[in-house]
Amino acid sequence: MTAAALPRPPARLVRAQGASSADWLAGLPALAGSLLRRWDLTAERVAEPGGRDSLTVLVRTASGGRAALKICAPSAPATLEEAALRRWNGLGAVRLLREAPREGALLLERLHGETxxxxxxxxxxxxxxxxxxxxxxxxxxxxxxxxxxxxxxxxxxxxxxxxxxxxxxxxxxxxxxxxxxxxxxxxxxxxxxxxxxxxxxxxxxxxxxxxxxxxxxxxxxxxxxxxxxxxxxxxxxxxxxxxxxxxxxxxxxxxxxxxxxxxxxxxxxxxxxxxxxxxxxxxxxxxxxxxxxxxxxxxx
CATH class of the missing domain: 3.90.1200.10 (Aminoglycoside phosphotransferase (APH), C-terminal lobe)
Structure with missing residues (x-):
């Protein structure tokens, strides 16, 4: 899946963010594509219905591993989540693999989102x-x-x-x-x-x-x-x-x-x-x- 082929942001995310985040929502496909290329990831699909403050793309790493790329909205910056996940270091919480704070992006181990x-x-x-x-x-x-x-x-x-x-x-x-x-x-x-x-x-x-x-x-x-x-x-x-x-x-x-x-x-x-x-x-x-x-x- 290329950046251009990424589906539109899930309806739940669009409703929650509203007009105040219109520019961010419009730029999500391009931002996701940039992160996929930088981290050598292959997108599989966008998680639905997803969250109200972030887009999650299910991906494969260069080695074939399963991961989840989470891109947080400006209204919910990723900085605190990143710090907490580092503090827990996988104990009781999902493990953080990589991060790009400026873009609000976190690469996480993939769990079973449907369960x-x-x-x-x-x-x-x-x-x-x-x-x-x-x-x-x-x-x-x-x-x-x-x-x-x-x-x-x-x-x-x-x-x-x-x-x-x-x-x-x-x-x-x-x-x-x-x-x-x-x-x-x-x-x-x-x-x-x-x-x-x-x-x-x-x-x-x-x-x-x-x-x-x-x-x-x-x-x-x-x-x-x-x-x-x-x-x-x-x-x-x-x-x-x-x-x-x-x-x-x-x-x-x-x-x-x-x-x-x-x-x-x-x-x-x-x-x-x-x-x-x-x-x-x-x-x-x-x-x-x-x-x-x-x-x-x-x-x-």
Whole structure:
């Protein structure tokens, strides 16, 4: 597949990036072609549906090895992901093979993108997820570039205050109150994935681990923050079930016990992250998802 023959960017990526990244989207085929030539790669196909912040091209290296070329959008620079993958060095996460920071490009070992933990039954997926995420919680290292949870959620809190709809006012106030308390008594920070969920853990053929994490949004903070995104996994199924609130509370207790974090801290971060995501979806016009996330937050 030549650069000229590369398909148009996936629809999911185009929708997420919008007009603000039109020039970058238009230049993706040429950029991908340049990277393929520079690194002596042969493109097989573009991964579909792909991510909202990057294009992934499945490739072969000059030696015939399988790899994945990821090109990150300007709105989601690859610098922090590269630093986190180097820090983990394949322990619990996909291995970084090469990088081109200026172009936002990462060459990664290829995993089975079509097979995530979401393909497993819920109980088995939860056990595997806990095993995978614990391997990522390492010291960030001296002079690391990663933002803190306080910094990342601080920007989110400002947007929540500015853009919360009236009907979400009570939940937003509670989320902000909980955040303040969490940060006032936060335990020592670790390097976190930042967007850890079952869909971000893919099957691997490498003997070092059956499942490996991808797509980090690395941040330094307490493990409960990382687990909070996992609490609402398979949200559509939770909302559709008659016992969603009870299942959610049991999930919080089970996850907290599995990794020895305080259940109340996990509950509080789960509420904050669900409200933040709900408000953000409402602001973007995704009313169904936004309302579902706020309903979930109300269960907590």
């Amino acid at each position: 995530s933990l979401r393909s497993l039954p819920e109980a088995k997926a939860s056990l595997e997820a806990v095993s995978a995420v614990r391997r990522l919680w390492v010291e960030p290292g001296a002079g690391h570039p990663f933002p803190s949870v306080a910094e990342r959620t601080g920007a989110q809190a400002e947007r929540m205050r500015a853009g919360a709809p009236r009907e979400a006012g009570g939940l937003v106030a509670e989320a902000l109150r909980l955040r303040a308390g969490l940060l006032a008594a936060a335990p020592a920070g670790r390097l976190l994935h930042g967007d850890f969920r079952q869909g971000a853990v893919l099957a691997s053929d490498d003997e070092r681990a059956r499942w490996l994490a991808v797509g980090p949004e690395p941040v330094v903070g307490e493990p409960a923050y990382d687990l909070a995104r996992l609490v609402r996994d398979r949200l559509h199924d939770l909302v559709a079930s008659a016992g969603g609130p009870a299942v959610t509370r049991r999930r919080v207790a089970r996850l907290a016990d599995a990794v020895e974090v305080e259940p109340e801290r996990l509950r509080a971060w789960s509420l904050f992250r669900a409200v933040e995501s709900g408000v953000r979806n409402l602001a973007a016009g995704n009313r169904a998802d936004g309302e579902m996330l706020l309903e979930f937050a109300g269960w907590l």
